[in-house]
Amino acid sequence: MLPAGKPLPHVTGLLAVAYAVCLIPVSLLPGQCGLAGSVYSVVAIMSGICYLVASMMFAWNETRSSARRLLWTSLIYLPVLLLTLTWDHLRLLERL
DSSP: OOOOSSOOTTHHHHHHHHHHHHHHHHHTHHHHTTSSOHHHHHHHHHHHHHHHHHHHHHHHSOOHHHHHHHHHHHHHHHHHHHHHHHHHHHHHHHHO
């Protein structure tokens, strides 16, 4: 949830960073459960780090442009991760 009401400086940015930090281990769960291989894990780590950097830049300077940059990063992050998960899962199924 984003803060509403009285504006508190840097709360939204800190929340974005906290969510980005939590997102990295959660995105590695398909690899740990055997649904994806090492390619997915590498892409998940790299894209998670990119998302974390974008959220840290937003937390450092909460401007409209840094918020848009974080939005575009998130819009790229999810399709890349899901396409990689699908491809890597199908690759693992072919080995069976």
